[in-house]
Amino acid sequence: MRDFFSMARWMPGLVALLGYQRAWLLADLRAGLSVAAVALPVAIAYAELAGVGAVVGLYSCILPMLIYALFGTSRQLIVGPDAATCAVIAAVVTPLAAGDATRHWQLVMTMTAMTGIWCLVASRFKLGVLADFLSRPILLGLLNGVAITIMVGQLSSIFGFTFDESELIERIAATPNYLSLLHWPTLGVSLLTLALMLACRRLRPQWPSSLLALALAAALLWGVGPERSGIAVVGAISGGIPEFQLPEFPPGLMRELVLPALNLAMVSFVSMMLTARSFAAKNGYDIDADKEFRALGMANLASAFSQGFAISGADSRTAVNDANGGKSQLVSIVAATVIALVTFLLTSPLQYIPTAALGIVLVMASWSLIDLRGQWALRQSDSAAFWLAWITFVSVLFMGVIPGITLAVLLGLFQFLRNVMRPTDQLMGMNEEGVVHTLGHNEEVKAVTGVLIYRFNSPLTYFNASYFKRRVLMLINGEQAQPNCLIIDAVSCFTHQDISVMSMVGELHKELRRRGIHMVMAGRRGQVSHWLQQAGIRVGEEGILVYPDLYQALRMTRCYQDRPDPAVPQASGEDTGTAEPDRERLAPAPQWVES
Known part of the structure; x- marks a missing residue:
């Protein structure tokens, strides 16, 4: 019995699977296949965003999904690559790698491991309350800024040119100068991918639009030949089980990653908890924030061990899980198994996926993060929240992702201190x-x-x-x-x-x-x-x-x-800390009321 309670404490997902109901099996299998169909193209696209090979995105799905299924408390949350986390990783690692692809990958893995360690430390000290630290307005401004940054960054892939500028504002200002370098075949593939995704979402919303669009674009490039068209593609992917490698770079670079990894752990956890809580409330169960922190840490360490990058809760894939009737953590196991089969056995067709099509997938994923209307609506309900959201948003656009996230964390801290230091x-x-x-x-x-x-x-x-x-x-x-x-x-x-x-x-x-x-x-x-x-x-x-x-x-x-x-009311005589007036002398019997 003691072993069971110890297992329930450390691996709540496994305990839930031990009590699995056979009636859930068909729904979980259907949801798992649907999640895998959505996760495959997104993982490849986010790998491009993080600046690593496409197969790294697949590695970042398999083991983290399995680990979260065992250690997480949410029955429906799907973890995996996320737009915000990949944007943060790219912003931190790219200048440190200085163009060295091997070092870039190693830095990505090290930052991922550090993020996991920070999550485990937070879980050990029961800091799950940090899920409420970044207020919804601050997170809203942060995600809006990150989404626009990603979308502008993908213009080079969509139009077929390369940005020389590294910052958002400079890229926006220089975009008209790049139009003369536009590559029409690349733009044609981009428009075709966009049309296919929009048509699929409108006519068959239950189908995996990203997967179908990438498959058709890859088939087109395979037929035409990427060399003849001049359209950039993902290229050859070496699948199979990744070989574990230890990073080889000076400790000074690791020091550069400590605080960014802390920021990433904070943002990833808050974003994940918003998704997990919303679906838990919808389906009538509770989740444990401290155990979720530990599960996120274990999943990130698993991703680093399998040569992947940092992951978080994926709201779009969680929504697919819920829409297909997923009932338990078995959905993550099924999805991870399907992605593993593709990674280890079917990577050859992936080499023909055009990077322009991946850019469209990233733009569409980022578009779903944008909620400028909700951010503007805050002015009517809460002026302080309105200004917090817009300060965070503008900071991300003008200062960059990492300074913007740092400012968001500081704003959350200042907001908390203000409420405590100067309460009503x-x-x-x-x-x-x-x-x-x-x-x-x-x-x-x-x-x-x-x-x-x-x-x-x-x-x-x-x-x-x-x-x-x-x-x-x-x-x-x-x-x-x-x-x-x-x-x-x-x-x-x-x-x-x-x-x-x-x-x-x-x-x-x-x-x-x-x-x-x-x-x-x-x-x-x-x-x-x-x-x-x-x-x-x-x-x-x-x-x-x-x-x-x-x-x-x-x-x-x-x-x-x-x-x-x-x-004059009578005393209650009890040291309860609550007010109980004399019920005999006052009619009707009053109670503690605060207007």
């Missing part, structure tokens, strides 16, 4: 029934005479303690008449012990006592009293008053004694 806060009051509400949302809620009830909507820690103190004193100074008592809702902000917070509380208590104002804590009576006493702050009549909840604080504090009895 409210003053509280009571209505005629004795129920506590937020002031300002309801005219029936009135401030309690002589009492200031304050709620701070963030855990108090060392970097927002001084702001808390300033806000309290500012609100007190803003009152027309100085209150006799300050009641702080301790439930919302005193979540853990922090010596800097306790020091601030002591200073605030001294300042309030100098002004003749009693300081009261409401909620978490046992914990707060213990923390205050450990910090050397007196608790009780001569110090800070601490009560189980707001209602008892209002009842028992001396500054509330002149309020008429009918409006």
Whole structure:
């Protein structure tokens, strides 16, 4: 039994497969074949984008799919080459390789292994919460920028010329100068591939449009002969099991890859989790973010071991899986098996695939990532999110993919720190029934005479303690008449012990006592009293008053004694951190309500 629980902890996918239902088999086989049909051309195209041979893209599918099927918690997620990850790899590795194809491939594998290691480290420290770190607006701007960068970069393959410029803006500015170098046969193949893909998606949307378009384009080039037409093709592919090779380059180059690999791990994980969660919610099951981090790390290490490049969750292939009724991780195993058969036995026809057709496949895949309309729509719902998305988008376009991703990570961090360091806060009051509400949302809620009830909507820690103190004193100074008592809702902000917070509380208590104002804590009576006493702050009549909840604080504090009895709720007497007013004296029985 202990071995089973250990297996369930480390290999949840295997445990799910051990409980496989026979009724799922036909659906999983159909979904696996469909996924393979979509993954084959995309993998080859993304290999071109990453700057490595076509077979490397196939290697990046086989073992990672099998590993994720065993270690992942999503029943439907398909991992594999991804546009954003390949664009990041190319942006980092190309200048370091300096035109050496062998070193380029080795750097790609090393960066992939580093990405996997970062994922395993994050899983070990249970950092699955980072799935929420890059907010949706930031990721939206990032993916839009990456998609446009990829599309512009593929213009050279589609039109048959080669860019001398390496940055996006320079390439866009120089494109008119390259039109005189346009190769008409290459453009013809590009337009034919585009027409075939669009017609297939419109007339037979369930068919693998990319695979069919590449197959027809390759058949055309095989018939005409690439030498006669002058159209660039993938070329001979040496299939079979890859020979393991260790990278051979100075350690200094590895140092250049550490931070880019961290950025890549972050972006890959967040993107993967968005896909995995959406399909898990649709199909009624849960996924474990920490285990997904480990599964992504294992899959990337498997890709590096099999001479492949970094992978992530593939939303398009996951959608194909779901649309074909895939029920379990067996879909990944079936798809990986089909791709392996092609890689090891049927690579000869792949050499005639024109690079122009691959460029069209990449453009179409990138087009599906673009959501400028959704990014623009943020201006109506959340202006801060709108500006975050557009700053990220413009940064990727003007600064490049890697600086743009770095900025996106920093923006996510700054957004989090801003929300914690400068959270919202409210003053509280009571209505005629004795129920506590937020002031300002309801005219029936009135401030309690002589009492200031304050709620701070963030855990108090060392970097927002001084702001808390300033806000309290500012609100007190803003009152027309100085209150006799300050009641702080301790439930919302005193979540853990922090010596800097306790020091601030002591200073605030001294300042309030100098002004003749009693300081009261409401909620978490046992914990707060213990923390205050450990910090050397007196608790009780001569110090800070601490009560189980707001209602008892209002009842028992001396500054509330002149309020008429009918409006005074009874104390619950329980240290629960929640408010429970007197149900006998108030009708109807009130409850804790926040407007």
